[in-house]
Amino acid sequence: xxxxxxxxxxxxxxxxxxxxxxxxxxxxxxxxxxxxxxxxxxxxxxxxxxxxxxxxxxxxxxxxxxxxxxxxxxxxxxxxxxxxxxxxxxxxxxxxxxxxxxxxxxxxxxxxxxxxxxxxxxxxxxxxxxxxxxxxxxxxxxx
Numbered sequence: 001x002x003x004x005x006x007x008x009x010x011x012x013x014x015x016x017x018x019x020x021x022x023x024x025x026x027x028x029x030x031x032x033x034x035x036x037x038x039x040x041x042x043x044x045x046x047x048x049x050x051x052x053x054x055x056x057x058x059x060x061x062x063x064x065x066x067x068x069x070x071x072x073x074x075x076x077x078x079x080x081x082x083x084x085x086x087x088x089x090x091x092x093x094x095x096x097x098x099x100x101x102x103x104x105x106x107x108x109x110x111x112x113x114x115x116x117x118x119x120x121x122x123x124x125x126x127x128x129x130x131x132x133x134x135x136x137x138x139x140x141x142x143x
Contacts, residue, residue, distance in 0.1 A: 073116070073127050074105045103130060112141050 076096025088094070098104075103115035104127060116127040133141075 069108050070110075072107045072110075074107065111138065113138070 076098035078094055078096050080094075103117060105112055106114040106116055106127060106129065113133055114129050115131040115133070116129045119126045119128045
């Protein structure tokens with residue numbers, strides 16, 4: 001399965017690590033004289049406006065769109081002692097912390113990002129996203 005994942009090339013890494021002033025231009029950095037400190041609006045990006053795109057031209061750092069992420073869905077959790085774990089056999093039932101009907105938690109690289117509900121699509125399980133976790137909730141979950 002590891003062979004399906006795209007990798008960054010050495011030239012991509014070299015370009016990211018370089019002090020190339022052209023890289024700042026690719027990101028749309030207007031330079032130090034564009035806006036005095038403290039004048040940026042709440043919704044303004046600290047990195048300047050996005051670069052203009054020409055139809056058919058690749059956007060800067062488009063290769064990050066191909067970076068694989070691990071997405072997992074948690075049905076529930078429980079804790080048990082080793083003795084109880086060793087007693088499990090075929091047909092054993094493990095009681096989980098979630099109640100029936102509660103939303104499932106959707107994690108990306110181990111971080112909670114959304115909640116959803118189970119759906120069946122073409123005889124496979126799926127998850128319908130019902131709620132995106134707010135940035136404030138994400139910060140609270142780090143504790």
